[in-house]
Amino acid sequence: MDYSHKGDLIMGKKNNDKVIITVSGADKVGIVAKVATLLAECQVNIEDIKQTLMQGHFVMFMLCSVTKLNKSFKDFQTLLKDECNKMDMEVWVQRKEIFDCMHNIG
Numbered sequence: 307m308d309y310s311h312k313g314d315l316i317m318g319k320k321n322n323d324k325v326i327i328t329v330s331g332a333d334k335v336g337i338v339a340k341v342a343t344l345l346a347e348c349q350v351n352i353e354d355i356k357q358t359l360m361q362g363h364f365v366m367f368m369l370c371s372v373t374k375l376n377k378s379f380k381d382f383q384t385l386l387k388d389e390c391n392k393m394d395m396e397v398w399v400q401r402k403e404i405f406d407c408m409h410n411i412g
Contacts, residue, residue, distance in 0.1 A: 323373040324353075324402035327386070331395035333364040341366070341397075344389055348382055349374040364395075369402065 329341055338357065345352060350370050357366040375382055383399045390397040 322401055323371055325350075325370050325372055326398075326400050326402055327366075327368040327370055328398045329364070329366045329368075329390060329395050330397075331364060331390075331393070333359055333362055334393070337364055337393060337395065338366065340389065340393060341368075341386075344386060345370065348385070349376045350382070 327341075327345075329337065331337075338355075342352065345368075350372055351374070352368050352370050354369040355366065356368075357364070359365075372379065372382070377385070386399060387397055
């Protein structure tokens with residue numbers, strides 16, 4: 307794999323092509339559609355998705371592949387955050403390997 311065009315991704319490290327995206331906020335129509343459309347436009351593949359609604363609070367977790375990401379990782383994060391802010395939603399984007407390390411400390 308050639309990651310040279312992705313700026314801050316580590317060259318050739320396969321484990322670095324997965325991200326965990328978490329979206330959270332008040333439930334409203336179109337959250338999943340808006341986020342999924344943005345990911346598709348950036349060539350990000352959703353590999354797994356879970357969502358729940360807790361007392362009107364929407365939470366969605368996605369495992370995504372950024373192997374074909376068509377912009378820098380930083381630009382992708384900024385774009386996703388800006389679009390989620392327009393919907394009054396919070397979003398976190400983490401590389402899967404960092405997410406795994408944070409949850410395996412013990």
